[in-house]
């Protein structure tokens with residue numbers, strides 16, 4: 001009797017074979033026009049001499065493009081590179097969403113970054129999260145997941161950092177963040193959300209580096225350059241590659257999101273007129289903008305205010321708002337400790 005596989009997803013690359021390989025993660029998908037079909041998600045692995053494993057993923061959300069483009073460009077060079085350790089690259093993890101340029105999967109509606117640890121017997125996205133959690137995270141020492149604001153946000157390009165729970169690894173982690181050397185590094189506060197890819201990596205006790213490198217569902221070329229240079233420096237700092245052939249970092253400035261006071265949410269339906277720009281330094285009590293009632297445009301608009309001092313790091317793309325929509329995110333200057 002054959003053992004029950006941990007995952008129903010089949011991977012066509014051998015993570016232990018030497019050299020460069022390309023292949024796919026085949027996610028079973030039996031549907032009306034393909035009874036025995038699967039979704040092939042491109043994956044590449046480069047194995048060198050013994051050393052650490054770094055997992056690089058983009059396209060966790062399908063409408064964020066700097067990460068996937070940086071990883072596709074990296075893949076052009078990998079066949080000619082020799083490294084210490086192992087590099088696993090998936091440019092577009094939520095592949096069905098990526099092909100449609102959508103945040104969520106067009107197949108099951110799932111936001112891949114809100115369903116970890118996934119489900120072996122679940123939907124396509126749930127199976128994928130489960131595979132990543134049970135098969136890929138255990139292989140990795142360092143995990144890097146590349147994001148952007150997507151269609152609904154524009155985000156200042158920056159690394160998102162989270163110190164590992166194990167305080168003995170803080171120095172090692174900060175060294176990686178400094179090596180990446182994005183102009184800004186932000187300690188995010190997702191208000192308790194623990195279904196994310198990053199939360200899952202943390203549960204495995206692996207080092208996790210994330211980032212937001214643009215938005216509007218397009219490619220921010222400054223953000224792309226920050227990703228490419230940052231990854232090159234990080235891979236060098238992690239010991240996989242020789243000195244990176246990219247400019248040195250001019251240092252990173254640390255920011256921190258501190259709870260709901262740094263979020264600006266819409267309290268009602270309407271048309272939002274912003275009174276700030278991305279990157280503005282704002283103060284508590286400052287008017288952030290006004291919501292007009294499109295059904296009674298003669299009514300006075302409702303004025304919204306920032307709750308805390310900070311720098312605006314993220315701004316909503318869409319002018320139409322509904323109650324609970326996030327309009328802006330701010331962060332304060334910070335220190336690690």
Ligand SMILES: [Zn+2]
Nearest residue numbers: 061064147148
């Ligand atoms: Zn994202």
